[in-house]
Amino acid sequence: MLFSYQAVDKTETPREGTVDAVNIESAIGTVEGRGYTLISISPVDSGSSIFDFEITWFQHVSNKEVVIFSRQIATLFEAQVSALRIFRLLAAESENPSLQKVLIGISDDLQGGSPISKALAKYPDVFSSFYVSMVRSGEESGTLEKTFAYLADYLDRMYEVISKARNALIYPAFVIAIFFGVMMLMLTLVIPSISQILLDSGQEIPIYTKIVIAISDFVSGYFAYIVLSLIGIVVFYTQFSRTPSGKRLIDELKLSIPVFSVLYQKLFLTRICDNLSTMLGSGISMVQALEITRDVVDNEIYKEIIENTLIDIKAGRSFADSISEYPEIPGVLSQMSRVGEESGKLGDILATLAVFYRREVNNAVDTLIGLIEPAMIVLLGLGVGVLLASVLMPIYNITGGI
Numbered sequence: 001m002l003f004s005y006q007a008v009d010k011t012e013t014p015r016e017g018t019v020d021a022v023n024i025e026s027a028i029g030t031v032e033g034r035g036y037t038l039i040s041i042s043p044v045d046s047g048s049s050i051f052d053f054e055i056t057w058f059q060h061v062s063n064k065e066v067v068i069f070s071r072q073i074a075t076l077f078e079a080q081v082s083a084l085r086i087f088r089l090l091a092a093e094s095e096n097p098s099l100q101k102v103l104i105g106i107s108d109d110l111q112g113g114s115p116i117s118k119a120l121a122k123y124p125d126v127f128s129s130f131y132v133s134m135v136r137s138g139e140e141s142g143t144l145e146k147t148f149a150y151l152a153d154y155l156d157r158m159y160e161v162i163s164k165a166r167n168a169l170i171y172p173a174f175v176i177a178i179f180f181g182v183m184m185l186m187l188t189l190v191i192p193s194i195s196q197i198l199l200d201s202g203q204e205i206p207i208y209t210k211i212v213i214a215i216s217d218f219v220s221g222y223f224a225y226i227v228l229s230l231i232g233i234v235v236f237y238t239q240f241s242r243t244p245s246g247k248r249l250i251d252e253l254k255l256s257i258p259v260f261s262v263l264y265q266k267l268f269l270t271r272i273c274d275n276l277s278t279m280l281g282s283g284i285s286m287v288q289a290l291e292i293t294r295d296v297v298d299n300e301i302y303k304e305i306i307e308n309t310l311i312d313i314k315a316g317r318s319f320a321d322s323i324s325e326y327p328e329i330p331g332v333l334s335q336m337s338r339v340g341e342e343s344g345k346l347g348d349i350l351a352t353l354a355v356f357y358r359r360e361v362n363n364a365v366d367t368l369i370g371l372i373e374p375a376m377i378v379l380l381g382l383g384v385g386v387l388l389a390s391v392l393m394p395i396y397n398i399t400g401g402i
Helices: 024-033 050-057 063-078 083-093 097-111 116-120 129-141 144-201 207-221 223-241 244-254 260-281 286-296 300-314 319-323 331-343 346-401
Strands: 002-008 014-020 037-043
Touching (some): 014 024, 024 083, 129 144, 144 207, 144 346, 286 300
C-alpha cells in the first residue's frame, strides 16, 4: 500500500514523498527510520471503486471507539509519552478509516502548535463540547492524564446506560414488527384461501368472520398503498422530528408515555448529574458546566429547565432552589443538591445521585423487559388465535353439519 508523507529532516528542510508499506504504522517507521520528523502521512488514493467509496461513506466513529481511544490516551500520558506521539500511534493502530483520518488531522494540528482541546474542537461529530471543555480544563490544570481517565470512565458509564436502555426498546420494537408481519401474512395469504371455502359453502357466516374477511380483502387489495403509506409515515416522522416543534413534541411524549416515561426521566437525570459532577470535579464553574450540559442533554424539556436554571444562577439564586420548581426534577435531587451547596460538596453529591439514578435506570430496564416479554407473547398469540378462530370455527360448523 502506498503512503504519501510530509516531513522535515535534521536541518529543518522540508521533505515529502511516498513509501510503500503494509500499513500506516510500517510507513511511519520507514519515514522516521530515514531520520525525518514526520508532519503528516496518508494513504495514496489508488482509484478505489465505487464499492469502496460506499463502504467508507457509511463508516463513523462510535461512542465505544471514543471510550477506548480516551482510555488509551490516559494510559500513554501516564507513561510520559508526548501528545503528538500519542495521536500518531493511535492513528497507526486505528482500524476505522474515519477515526484514523480524525487522529491524523489532530496530529497535524498538534505539530503546528495547536492545543489538544482546540484540535479536538474541529471534530464536533466525534468530540462533544463536554469532551472538549474537559480536555481544556485538564490542559489548564496540567492533569491531562487524569482528565482523559475521567472522560473514559464517564463515557463508559453513559455508553453502558444508553446501550441498556436502547436494547430494552429494541426488543419490543422487534416483537411488534414480527407481530404485524405475521398478521399481514395471515391476512394476505392464509385468510383469503380459507374465506373462499366459506363463501363457496353458501352457509351463513358469523359477523366476526365477515369483519376478518373484509379486513383481509382490504389489505390484499391495497397492500401496495399500505406499504407506501407506512414508508410515508416513517419519512414524515423523520423530517418532523428534526424540526424544533417536532423534537419538542417527541420529547414531551417520551416523558408522558406510561412505563417508558420513568425510564426516560431517570436516563436524562443520570446524564445531567454525571455531567455536572464530572465537570465540577475538574474545576469547571457551575455556569459553564450548566451551559455544556444544556447542549448535551438531548431533551428539549430538560434543556429548557437547565437554561432557566442557568439564568437563575447568574442572577444569584442557588442551584437547588432553581431546580426545585420543576415537576420533572425529583424532590430528592433538589434536597440533596441543597445539602451539597451548604457543605461545599455539590460535585460529590451529584456523583452519588448519578450512581443512584444509573442503578434506577438498570432496575427500570429490567422491570420493563419483565413486563413486555409476557405481554408481547400473549398479544402475538391472541392476535393469531383470533384470526384463525374466526375462519376455522365456521368451517368446523360446516363440516359438522355435513
